[in-house]
Amino acid sequence: MVAEPISTTKERQGTARSARQRVFSGIQPSGNFHLGNYLGAIRNWVRQQDEYDNFFCIVDLHALSLPITAEAMRSNILNLASVLLASGLTPEKSVIFVQSDVHEHAELCWLLNSVTQFGELRRMTQFKDKAGNNVEGISAALFDYPVLMAADIILYDANLVPVGEDQKQHLELTRDVATRFNQRYGETFVIPEPDIKETGARIMSLDDPTKKMSKSSANPASYIALSDTPDVIRKKIKRAVTDSGTEIRATPDKPALTNLLTIFSLVADEQIQVLEERYDGKGYGQFKSDLAEATVQAIQPIQERLAEFEAHPNEVRAILARGAAQARAVAAPKMAKVKSRMGLGSGA
Ligand code: TYM
Numbered sequence: 001m002v003a004e005p006i007s008t009t010k011e012r013q014g015t016a017r018s019a020r021q022r023v024f025s026g027i028q029p030s031g032n033f034h035l036g037n038y039l040g041a042i043r044n045w046v047r048q049q050d051e052y053d054n055f056f057c058i059v060d061l062h063a064l065s066l067p068i069t070a071e072a073m074r075s076n077i078l079n080l081a082s083v084l085l086a087s088g089l090t091p092e093k094s095v096i097f098v099q100s101d102v103h104e105h106a107e108l109c110w111l112l113n114s115v116t117q118f119g120e121l122r123r124m125t126q127f128k129d130k131a132g133n134n135v136e137g138i139s140a141a142l143f144d145y146p147v148l149m150a151a152d153i154i155l156y157d158a159n160l161v162p163v164g165e166d167q168k169q170h171l172e173l174t175r176d177v178a179t180r181f182n183q184r185y186g187e188t189f190v191i192p193e194p195d196i197k198e199t200g201a202r203i204m205s206l207d208d209p210t211k212k213m214s215k216s217s218a219n220p221a222s223y224i225a226l227s228d229t230p231d232v233i234r235k236k237i238k239r240a241v242t243d244s245g246t247e248i249r250a251t252p253d254k255p256a257l258t259n260l261l262t263i264f265s266l267v268a269d270e271q272i273q274v275l276e277e278r279y280d281g282k283g284y285g286q287f288k289s290d291l292a293e294a295t296v297q298a299i300q301p302i303q304e305r306l307a308e309f310e311a312h313p314n315e316v317r318a319i320l321a322r323g324a325a326q327a328r329a330v331a332a333p334k335m336a337k338v339k340s341r342m343g344l345g346s347g348a
Contacts, residue, residue, distance in 0.1 A: 023052040024158035024192070026059040026099070026149070029076035030068070033083050035224040035295070036203035036213035038302075039266045040164030044197060046088035048162065054094035055156050055327060056084065058320075061099050061106060061148060065141040066130070081316050083226060086305035097323030099152065104331035108151035109144070111338060115180045116147050116173075125169060150174035155331050157190040165201040166212060168194055185341040200266050206240035209255035226303065230296045237292040248279040248287050264291045267298035 025045060027037060045056055058080050060073060068076075077098055089096055099105050121127065124146055131138045149170050153161055154177075161171055171194040178189040205211045205222040213223045221236050228236070243254040250258040250272050265272045279287045309316055339345050 020051065020053040021159040022055070022156060022190075023048065023160045023162060023195075024055045024057070024153050024156050025162050026057040026062070026152055027080065027084075028063045029058050029060055029073065029080045030063045030066070030215060031072065031076050031079075032215035032223070033080065033226045034213055034215055035226075035263065035299075036164065037215075038087065038226065039200040039203050039263065040197075041162060042084065042087050042089075043200075043266065044162045044195070045094070049089065049093040052160065055158070055330075056089055056094050056096050057099050057152060057327075058084075058097070059099045059149075059152065062145060065139055065145050078313055078316060079310075081320055082306055082309035082313075083302075085309050085316065085319065086302050091319045091322060095323045095326045096319060097327045098320055101320070101324035102327045102331050104155055104328070104335045105148065105151050107335060108155050108338065109148040111342060111344075112147050112151050112154075112177055112181065113144065115184060116150075116177050120173060120176070121146060124173070126166065146170045146173050147177070150177045153192050154178045154189040155334055156327075157334070158192045159190060160195045161192050162195040162197075164203075165196055168196060188338060188341050199262055199272070203263060204255065204259040206236055206259075209241065209259045224295065224299075226299060226306070228299075230300065233296050233299065234289075234292040237288050237295065240288070242284055246283065248282070248284070249276055260288070260291060264294060267291075268294040 023045075025041065027033075027041065045054070048054075058077055060077055063073065063076070081096065081098075084096060121143055127143060127145070130142055149167075150173060153174050161167075161174075163171065171192065175191050178191050182188055182191075203213045205213050205217060206224070207219055207222040211217075211222075215223065215225075217223060221239060224233055224236055237260075240260060241256050242260075243256045245254070247254070248257055248261070250261045252258075261272050261275055264270070264275055268275075
């Protein structure tokens with residue numbers, strides 16, 4: 001979570017990058033960045049930034065799969081870029097860019113459609129969840145969404161994809177599609193591995209520990225948004241549902257406490273077991289109030305840096321423009337290779 005002040009960020013060096021494993025991950029600019037996004041994904045991106053050759057993408061084309069106005073899209077993209085920078089991603093260590101600035105993503109998606117089966121996409125649980133009872137009325141983009149995600153990843157020959165648990169099935173599909181392409185056209189793509197952490201990969205709703213924390217929830221008390229004030233965070237945690245009994249333990253019969261202990265462990269950087277011992281015999285009141293303070297402590301510095309980035313939108317835009325140029329430098333030659341493998345184009 002150590003963000004460079006904007007004034008000192010400089011273009012990172014391209015050299016020693018190639019020896020490192022490549023990481024690619026993405027996040028949708030659909031508004032309401034929440035604690036689940038942070039703990040399940042972004043925090044890990046930031047922590048692992050030094051180890052890998054990183055590409056982090058604001059996936060605006062994915063966000064088109066549900067209705068969104070142009071104004072909302074524009075402001076969500078800039079806001080999310082500021083959030084990522086405020087969370088500690090830095091252009092010195094990561095290529096940070098917007099998906100639609102690199103046209104090869106959409107282009108590769110179409111090519112991969114030809115090696116993806118209708119049945120594979122119909123089985124995606126996230127598609128089934130989001131489509132609900134309205135399969136006839138949803139956009140074709142929502143259906144094709146996982147193919148675009150596969151394109152994002154394999155366009156960069158990513159080795160590792162750090163995501164939350166909800167993306168696991170999409171990663172499996174990505175591997176299947178890439179493997180099928182390689183079998184049909186010859187070795188072209190690296191087969192990526194998911195990087196899903198044991199703790200925090202599935203942060204649950206505060207009002208219902210059987211549902212994942214989600215920005216699409218109708219109840220704002222179910223999630224902690226990065227934009228929540230300390231008082232709102234305290235209120236939401238105080239109201240979070242608990243399990244029957246009084247013990248503060250992370251056990252399968254205590255899904256609500258398991259979730260709160262998981263959040264506590266990540267925001268305070270302490271082992272769940274240590275927290276269980278500390279709160280042994282203590283009531284929920286003390287536990288929740290300490291958890292709320294630890295969460296505020298983790299979020300506040302990000303909010304402060306966010307305000308700084310928001311005051312300098314042109315600097316953020318410049319970082320995204322440089323990121324897009326760096327991404328294109330990898331994506332363009334890869335697409336040329338893919339098209340040639342598939343016999344596409346005039347050959348001119
Ligand atoms: P998105 O925008 O829904 O979420 C961004 C990241 O946050 C994680 N996440 C969670 N982790 C833990 N607990 C939760 N409750 C929770 N909610 C969300 C997600 O798993 C994700 O890692 N399809 C992707 C975006 C995408 C992508 C990609 C990701 C597009 N192309 C290529 C990786 C690689 C999505 O909608 O994430």
